[in-house]
Amino acid sequence: MKAHRKSVIVFFCFFMVGFSWAKAQAIEGTQLKVKQADVEDSLSLFNGNFPFKNVNLIPFYYAKKAFREIERYEKQKNWEGLYPVLSDYVKNFGIENFYKDTDLLWRLAKTAEILGKKEEAKALYRLVLKHHRDSFSLQWLQKHYDSLNRDQADLYVPLKYYYELVEYRQEIDTLRPPKGILLNMGDSINSSSADYGPSLSLKDETLLFTSKRQRARRGLEVESVEGIYLSKKERGKWRAAKPFENINSQFNEGSPCLSKDGKTLYFSRCWAPDGIGNCDIYVSHLQSDGIWSSPENLGSSVNSSSWDSHPSLSHTEDTLYFASDRLGGFGLSDIYFTYKSSDGNWVKAQNAGPVINTRGSENSPFYHPVHHVLYFSSDYQTLNFGQFDIYKSNRRQGHWENPKNIGPLINGKGSEFYFTIDSESKDIYYARSETESLEDMSLYSFPLPMEAQPLAVTRLSGSLTDSLTHKPYQGIVSIIDLDHGIEVAPKFLRADGSFEFDLINNNNYLLIIQGDNFFRIEEMFYLNGEMEMGRYAKPLSTNIKFESLEFDHGKAEIKTEMRSDLNKIVNFLLDNPEFKLVISGHTDSAGDDDFNLTLSQKRADAIKEYVTYFNPVAEFRVNAIGYGSSKPIVEEKTAVDRKLNRRVEFHIYRPSIEEMEEDEKIEQEEEW
Known part of the structure; x- marks a missing residue:
C-alpha cells in the first residue's frame, strides 16, 4: 500500500494495497444485533481484569484527584492502598495514555509484583514493553520481564541443527521433521513480481491473492499495478492463476476476502476517485448473471482519510477486521474492527485495543473460519524490530489472550505476512520475504504445524531431573502427534529442566527427550486435559x-x-x-x-x-x-x-x- 504515515511512507511506497502496516487485535463480533455494551465487554483484553473501556471513547484520561492520591500512597510505600487506586486509574486509559503514561503501567506492574500477583505483573510488564517509547528503559524492562518469565520461556531448537539430527537418524527413527516446511507454491501461483495476500473460499477450492505482475504506463513511467488473481484447485493441484475480471481496474486492487458462499467480495482499492483515503475497503456482490457488481466503498464508518486494507471476516461474517494506519492509533498501524448493526450497516470502526496492538506495526488480520482464533503479523509483539512474524490469539471467556508467536516452522528468516488457513486447519497459505525488499514476497503453503493449530490450547508441562542428585538435565524435547503426523517444533529443556507445549486435546502423542547425559526417553501418551509429566533419568556414566x-x-x-x-x-x-x-x-x-x-x-x-x-x-x-x-x-x-x-x-x-x-x-x- 502506498498510503502510510509520513514516518514510513518512503519505505512502503510501493505497496499500495498489499503492504501498508496495520496493527492487529481483533474483537469477535456477536450476532447481527450487537449492543455497544457487548462490544465494550469484548474489549476486556487484559485477561478479564482490565477492560480498558475508554480505548474507543476518549483519547486521553486524566483525573487530578486520583493522580494525587496515587502519589500520596507511593510516598508512603503503602502498596496495599496504592494498588486499587492505581488499578482503577489505569482501567480508564484512553489510547494516548498508553504512550504518554506508560510509567503508570510500569508502576502498577511493580506494585502487583510486590503484592505477589505475579501473573498480573507479567501481563502488565508485557503492555509496558509493547507501548513504551524509551529504548534505554526498554532494555532494562525486557531483562526484568525475562527474569520473571525464564521458567516459562519457549527455547526453540535452531531448525538447522535439529534437521541435522533428524537426517542422521532418519533410517531408524520415528522422529521426522515437520512435513514440507517452506514450500513455495510454484510458478502456477507465484510470478517474478511480488505475490501476497492469500484468501480461501468455496470449500477451500478457490484461492485469491494479490500480485504486482501486471505493468502499466502512467505518464512517462511504466509501473507495477496491484491486482487480484484467482486460482482453482483441480485434482488436488492449484491451476494457473488468472486476473479477477470485473474487479481489477486501472487503480490498485488487493487483499481480497471472499464470503463462504463465494458471492460477496471485500477488497482494497487505492487511489480511486471515490476514495476517502489513499486506500479504502470496498465490497462487490456476485449477481444472478454471473457478473460482479460495481464495487462500493464501505464508507466513512469503516474507511478513514488514511490507509485501510487487509479485510477479514469473522466466521459468522457479521464482523469485519482490517488494518489501518489512521491517526489516533497505538502505533504505525493497528487492527480495527467493525460489525453490522440491526439495520445491516457497518458501524463506526473501533480499535482492537492495547494487548494486540503495539507502538510498532500490526497488519493482515485473519480470523479462523471455524474457531475463535485471530492470526496477524507484527514487528513489535516481542520487540522483533524490522522483522514481521505471525502471531495468534485465542479468545477465552470473552477475552483475547496475549498473542503467541506461532513458532519457527513458519516464522523464519525475513518477514511473514497474510496468514490464511483452510477450514479444516490442514494447510496454511501465507507470504514471506527473506530479504529486506518486500518486492521479493512469494506465496508459500504446507501442512499446518502444531504451534499454529487453532485448537492447540491444552497445556502439556513436564520436567526431567537426575534420579540421584535431583538436579535438572539439559536436552531437547520433541513431541509427535501420532494421530495426524504433526510434529511440534522441538525445544530445549529450560534451566530448571522443565518444558511446556500447547497441544490439541484427545490425541495420541510420542514424547522424546534426548541429551548427552542420559539415555533417550521415548514415551507414548494420550492427552486428555492438561497434563504434567515429571520424569527422572539415571545419569549416564562413562x-x-x-x-x-x-x-x-x-x-x-x-x-x-x-x-x-x-x-x-x-x-x-x-x-x-x-x-x-x-x-x-x-x-x-x-x-x-x-x-x-x-x-x-x-x-x-x-x-x-x-x-x-x-x-x-x-x-x-x-x-x-x-x-x-x-x-x-x-x-x-x-x-x-x-x-x-x-x-x-x-x-x-x-x-x-x-x-x-x-x-x-x-x-x-x-x-x-
Missing part, C-alpha cells in the same frame, strides 16, 4: 553394563532380549554424533585362556556389528576389544563371582580435538 547382555555359554550370538538395551546405546550415539564408543568383552576364568580371549572378541564384534551394520552409526566411532578373563571384577570363588566377571562393558566418551580431526579425515576418505 562405563555402562547392562544385565540383559548375557550370552549363551560358549556363544556370541545377539539374543532378542538384548536389543532393548543395545538400542539405548544406538540411540545415544545417533543423538550425539560427536561421541564415540568402546565395547569391552569379558569372560570368566573357566576354560582355556585363548578360547576365552577369542570368544570375548567375537562377542564384542557381534555387538559392534549390531550397532554399526544394522544402524547408521559409522564404524570408526565404535571400537570392539575382547579381554578374555584378564580383567576380572572380583576373585572367582562362587558361580555368582563368575557371572559378575562374564560381562560386556560400554565406555562412551567425547574424543579429543586431535582424534576428531583424524575422524574427519577418515569420513572424507570414505566419501571419496
